[in-house]
Amino acid sequence: MTTIFRSESAYRPLTHALKKSPVDRGFFLSRRSSGYHCDSSASYGFPDDTISSTTWQAMKSSEGFLEPYLNHLAPWLYTDSVIWTIVGLSGGFLFSSRFVLQWLHSERSGRLVVPALFWHISFWGSLLSLIYALHLDKLPIILSYFFLPALYARNLWLLKRGKEVDKEVSRVQ
Structure with missing residues (x-):
């Protein structure tokens, strides 16, 4: 019943x-x-x-896996709203669009290219997807996105450091 x-x-x-x-x-x-x-x-x-x-x-x-622990800290995370649908769709769109961006850049140059914007879109798309996964409160989905923002942030940091080194090398020459 x-x-x-x-x-x-x-x-x-x-x-x-x-x-x-x-x-x-x-x-x-x-x-x-x-x-x-x-x-x-x-x-x-x-x-x-x-x-x-x-x-x-x-x-x-x-109730979910994390809701008993996080509901008192962030009750807005577990309310149902159209905004959560928008957050989830935005994260998925951003995360998927990075491959279209990479494909277009590679086609334009005639070789495999990974533009810097690829890593920015990867970071923000994975962060939005992680926040949406926390809202859904399903452990497999949370674990799927848990480490991605940190990995993409590291790539952005390496990219920034590489540009600084390139500027310094060109200044010395």
């Missing part, structure tokens, strides 16, 4: 009434575009004994 709650105000008292994780009571609560769902027919077991029951419940609950 699935019960659909159209608002969060109807959904939250149910989670607080359960006191424990919804999985403990045989319920599975989830946020969907059509509302908040309470599925009492679902049964979720542990995949193996290496994951503790608390970790497994945190990963399977509708």
